[in-house]
Amino acid sequence: MPELMAHRGNSALAPENTLAAFARALESTALSTELDVHLCADGHLIVMHDATVDRTTNGTGAIADMTLRQLKTLDAGSWFGPEFEVEPVPTLAEVVALVGNRVQLNVEIKSSADLDSSGKVVQVLREGGVLEQSMISSFGLGALLETRKLWPGGRLALITGKGEDLQVAIDHGLQWFNVYYHEATPALVQRAHEAGLRVMIWTMDDPLLWEYYAQMGVDGICTNAPHLMPV
Numbered sequence: 001m002p003e004l005m006a007h008r009g010n011s012a013l014a015p016e017n018t019l020a021a022f023a024r025a026l027e028s029t030a031l032s033t034e035l036d037v038h039l040c041a042d043g044h045l046i047v048m049h050d051a052t053v054d055r056t057t058n059g060t061g062a063i064a065d066m067t068l069r070q071l072k073t074l075d076a077g078s079w080f081g082p083e084f085e086v087e088p089v090p091t092l093a094e095v096v097a098l099v100g101n102r103v104q105l106n107v108e109i110k111s112s113a114d115l116d117s118s119g120k121v122v123q124v125l126r127e128g129g130v131l132e133q134s135m136i137s138s139f140g141l142g143a144l145l146e147t148r149k150l151w152p153g154g155r156l157a158l159i160t161g162k163g164e165d166l167q168v169a170i171d172h173g174l175q176w177f178n179v180y181y182h183e184a185t186p187a188l189v190q191r192a193h194e195a196g197l198r199v200m201i202w203t204m205d206d207p208l209l210w211e212y213y214a215q216m217g218v219d220g221i222c223t224n225a226p227h228l229m230p231v
Contacts, residue, residue, distance in 0.1 A: 003200075004030045005033065006032070010027070014077075015084050016056065017048050018076050018088075018089075024227075025099075034106040034108060037109060042068055046090075058075045075087070076090075097128065107135070118136075118147040119146075137156070137157035163184070163185065166179075170195045178202060179201060190217070198219035199219050201221055204222070205228075
């Protein structure tokens with residue numbers, strides 16, 4: 001049975017990458033939740049998908065140019081629904097404090113060119129007592145290799161939209177290959193398993209396809225709607 005992972009929390013029921021979304025992920029059967037991080041101007045890890053606050057808050061501007069204090073003045077929920085109008089922009093430390101050991105975390109490093117993020121992610125997860133059960137992922141190979149220096153043997157995942165990138169993950173001895181679900185095939189999964197990698201697919205929201213990918217042998221399914229999946 002594949003591992004069920006919530007994408008940006010339960011982002012079908014609450015604004016993505018907010019404490020409300022992670023709280024709803026805890027109410028589902030998801031074993032883990034994915035989230036995205038960026039460094040802000042004064043060095044805090046901010047949980048948000050985009051590099052700017054424009055799409056998911058009432059503010060504008062780049063996260064990298066804003067302090068934590070500035071980010072905390074923003075409304076990160078009203079765009080999703082009026083009942084979330086007081087939802088703040090969370091830090092990684094706040095998410096760790098909320099979920100604890102109840103679900104595992106998959107922390108995606110978005111600013112893969114900024115290798116400082118790797119060290120800070122490892123530090124926050126370690127200080128929160130959740131590092132060993134977490135996953136750290138990125139589209140950027142450099143961020144993963146930097147993370148491995150600080151966390152040898154850790155659960156590291158290359159994220160990609162291309163199945164052909166499996167060879168990159170194999171060549172660098174990564175543990176997980178997190179691939180766009182349309183790219184997953186029985187041959188790819190078999191090759192990954194033969195090389196000692198596990199396969200996570202993203203972002204699959206159709207509960208009718210769960211059994212198809214389960215029979216294919218994928219090890220994890222990341223979804224925006226964990227509450228709808230038949231597990």
